[in-house]
Amino acid sequence: MDTRHMHIFMALAETLHFGRAAERMSMSQPPFSRQIAMIERMLGVKLFERNSRNVALTPAGEHFMKDCRTVLAQFEDACRDVRLVASGMKGELRFGFMMHAAHSVVPQLVQLYSEARPDVRLVLDERTPTEIDEMLVGGTLDAAVTFGCGYTPHLQTVLLTRERLRIIMRADHPLAGAAQIGPAALRAEKIIATPVATAPALRSAINSYFSAKGIVPNVVFEPRLQHTIIQLVAKGLGIALIPESLCAGLGAGLTSGTLTDPPQLDVVLCAPIVSKNPAVSTFMQIGKAIQHASKSI
């Protein structure tokens, strides 16, 4: 028994006429008649009551007709869907990003991609930059937004935006309201910074900002998440350099300031150069479209 037999059965079930059903199946009536007999033999069930002038479905035939419709439709869907998946039009894409990137380019990227590929399920996974690197290499992420960090031999990257760091402090801090703040002004401050292990590029940018003026920052706390850094600053436990995109939504009692010659970090979209996931190429193209849009402003 096979779907071809179901098609044959359906042709007769819908026409109740051997000759017309055979025509519908592009075959002559005698082999069609034999096929019907064979289907009934294979199932061990009488599907049609018939004589030389009348054909009618049995109750079992009526029931089988409903099931066949469903099975044949699902069969066609399976064949169509595998083609859609192969072409990247359908499937799943595991997308990682730094938490704070959700405040900048990630929503736009997600929106544009979801509109372009409504049948691809985006699996959103907030991760630290270090985790992102590991998961991209390990094949547990298909693409990700992270800080650009130099040489990436088997990853393709698209520069989405560049992001400056700003200094944040409590609103009652002596430096609050200063027009520009340089490293020298921060010499004596307690600094709260993300650890190297969590975000090497970010921490490296902070370190470089100070060391360029021969200053060693007094880092007193190194929590993993930017969110935690902001909370500790709110408690008056120090000040911090954080990505600009996080500064738009600071709570009451907090303020941010402009750094002199602020460090800048590349925010890039990464994916393996060779990906097994057909959905990734369109995702990267949309990243490139965002890149081009930001360049032309």
Next chain:
Amino acid sequence: MDTRHMHIFMALAETLHFGRAAERMSMSQPPFSRQIAMIERMLGVKLFERNSRNVALTPAGEHFMKDCRTVLAQFEDACRDVRLVASGMKGELRFGFMMHAAHSVVPQLVQLYSEARPDVRLVLDERTPTEIDEMLVGGTLDAAVTFGCGYTPHLQTVLLTRERLRIIMRADHPLAGAAQIGPAALRAEKIIATPVATAPALRSAINSYFSAKGIVPNVVFEPRLQHTIIQLVAKGLGIALIPESLCAGLGAGLTSGTLTDPPQLDVVLCAPIVSKNPAVSTFMQIGKAIQHASKSI
């Protein structure tokens, strides 16, 4: 593309080894290899990455594997279900009955049948005896409980029970509390009776009861439903002869009495002698079991 191809694909998807997959399909490896190539060509999709030593599913192949599992399972279910329907183990049975029969044999019949055939959906349809006769003949009911009514050429019947008629009246009626009531005592009473068109057997039994003593009953109302008859009696608009099974649940203010030599009616289960619905035969067998059980008491 056919389910046979899906089976071939699944064999390789599950083993990731051409030789073992070919064995599983009871064929040699070269034609198996050709079949896989043909499936990929038919779909226009690469399902496996492979060389002479390794076989792996592509993402499209992974997706197709899930869909194939579903389609093949549904295909088998369809073939199994048509056999179950053909054998009466599954399907639908349209069952009609007189409203008041829900107070007597119908619940038992429904319970026993549902236990015996849990996958057959009983469609319960309350109908008057005349409607039942028409629908059984017209093929819109598969079986029914009604009054026995003599010669039924193309119906098979099973006697389920015999039911006496009782007289009902308001509790403040002069005849309330009488030990036995004969036709003569009812000569002057306003009688409320079911019409011939609705229940010929019932009305004939009522007419016969009076005419056996040469009395013409004074029928003042002829509503179709027993429920309505009971309500009119409650309003004091007359008295009525109704089936005994309806008397157990009379409302406050109503009472029933025993008739002298009360008329009795057969309550039968009917179905066409030749039914296209395979589920009917078991239903009739359960009717016979109820018949035998009531005879042995």
Next chain:
DNA sequence: CCATTTGATACCTTAAAAGTATTGATCATG
């Protein structure tokens, strides 16, 4: 009663599936 239509059967032809032999690629072992 006869002609026409229709489903089933008998016989034959064609197409597709499967088998065998072999080749080329890959990997493990010495």
Next chain:
DNA sequence: CATGATCAATACTTTTAAGGTATCAAATGG
């Protein structure tokens, strides 16, 4: 590094199943 074993793909041949034609028997309408 060479060799042998294993494995997927290809070439050629055989077998099997599907389909076509001719015909028959049954049913129906005129």
